Amino acid sequence: NNQTLISAHPGQCLLFVDGLRFDIARRLVAMAEERQLQVNMNWRWAGLPTVTATAKPAVSPIAGKLSGNLTGEDFIPEVSQVNLLLTTDRFRKLLMEEGYQVFINSFETGDPNKPGARGWTEFGEFDRLGHTLQSGLAAHIDNQLELVLDRIQDLLEAGWKQVRIITDHGWLLVPGGLPVMKLPKYLTESRWTRCAAIKPGTRVDVPTAGWFWNAYQHFAFAPGVCCFVKGN
Numbered sequence: 169n170n171q172t173l174i175s176a177h178p179g180q181c182l183l184f185v186d187g188l189r190f191d192i193a194r195r196l197v198a199m200a201e202e203r204q205l206q207v208n209m210n211w212r213w214a215g216l217p218t219v220t221a222t223a224k225p226a227v228s229p230i231a232g233k234l235s236g237n238l239t240g241e242d243f244i245p246e247v248s249q250v251n252l253l254l255t256t257d258r259f260r261k262l263l264m265e266e267g268y269q270v271f272i273n274s275f276e277t278g279d280p281n282k283p284g285a286r287g288w289t290e291f292g293e294f295d296r297l298g299h300t301l302q303s304g305l306a307a308h309i310d311n312q313l314e315l316v317l318d319r320i321q322d323l324l325e326a327g328w329k330q331v332r333i334i335t336d337h338g339w340l341l342v343p344g345g346l347p348v349m350k351l352p353k354y355l356t357e358s359r360w361t362r363c364a365a366i367k368p369g370t371r372v373d374v375p376t377a378g379w380f381w382n383a384y385q386h387f388a389f390a391p392g393v394c395c396f397v398k399g400n
Contacts, residue, residue, distance in 0.1 A: 172232040173212065176268070179280065179329035181287030182229070185316060186220055187295035189338035196313050196333070203317060205324075214337045215380035217363035217387055219243050220295065222380050223336035225254055229288070231264040239365050241358035244382040245390065263288050277326035282292025284316055287328060291319045302400070305341065340393050349374060349394035357386070361395045364388040 176182050178207055188196070190211060200207045215226035222243045225234055234245040234254060244253050252258065260270045268288045269278040278287045294314055298305045320331045340346060340362075355372050357365040365387055372388045379385040390396050 172229055174231075174332075175229045175266075176270070176286040176288075176332065178284045178286060181270075181278065181280070181289060181323050181328040181331050183316075183320065183323070183331050183333045184224065184228075185292035185294070185333055185335050186224070187298060187337060187339055188291070188292065188316075188333065188335035192294065192309060192313070193333075193335065195309075196316060199313055199317055200320070201293045203321070205317075205320070214378050217243060217360070217379070217389060218337035219337055219360060219363065220370050225259065226380055227265050227334045227336055228259070228263070229268065230259070233262055234381065236379055236385060239379045239382070239385045239387055241365055242362070243365070243379065243387070244270055246392045261346070275322055277328075280323075280327035280329075282287055285328075287323075289323070292316050295339070298341070303341055303343055342393060345398075346393055346395045349390045349396060351388065351390075351396045359396050361397045361400050362390050365397060 174182070193209065197207050215223040221247070225231060225245055233248055235248045236245045237251070246253055247258055247262065263270050267284070268286050270288045271278045272290055274291055276289070278289070279285060280287070280375050294305070297308055297312070301308070320333070323331050351359060351364055351372065351374060353359070355367060355370045357367055366376070374388050375391050376386045376388050379387055
């Protein structure tokens with residue numbers, strides 16, 4: 169039974185930032201304090217495998233409504249009651265059913281003055297820039313953090329009492345690329361950079377772990393800082 173780890177109290181807006189790695193988050197805290205914002209910070213382990221499809225729902229207020237039957241190719245959990253894969257639309261609908269105002273556009277601030285207002289919004293490009301620019305991401309980090317801080321201040325100025333930033337996973341960045349670990353294609357249903365869905369009944373020569381949404385479903389992961397795909 170997956171428990172909901174995170175929920176907002178009235179007047180609080182949850183701000184999800186994809187791939188806000190721990191050290192980058194520390195830098196965000198320091199920059200926020202320079203802007204005279206009051207900050208406290210906490211951490212927890214990410215859901216495994218540390219891909220957005222698994223780890224983002226795990227830190228959302230609807231985690232308790234989700235479960236996992238099969239890992240599938242994409243490591244996406246299901247909505248328990250209806251056994252349907254969690255899509256973006258279903259994710260937002262469940263949040264609204266839980267009493268959250270969901271606003272995704274970077275200029276929206278919702279209505280913090282509604283009685284019992286609780287918000288969910290998303291911001292930041294760390295994950296996307298990492299995939300598209302690879303090591304070029306390093307040059308964009310400070311600018312991205314400034315944008316996140318501007319977004320936080322917009323939400324506070326709109327009337328939210330507190331903004332709680334949450335993230336799903338970190339990332340690895342090695343100049344020249346990560347070392348590659350071979351994993352034969354015929355053993356896997358799908359292969360991501362750092363994890364793979366294993367075909368039923370096959371044995372792999374790499375470490376395996378239980379999926380966050382169903383510990384009996386195992387996936388393969390690349391050891392250390394290795395990855396399964398060349399050139400990342």
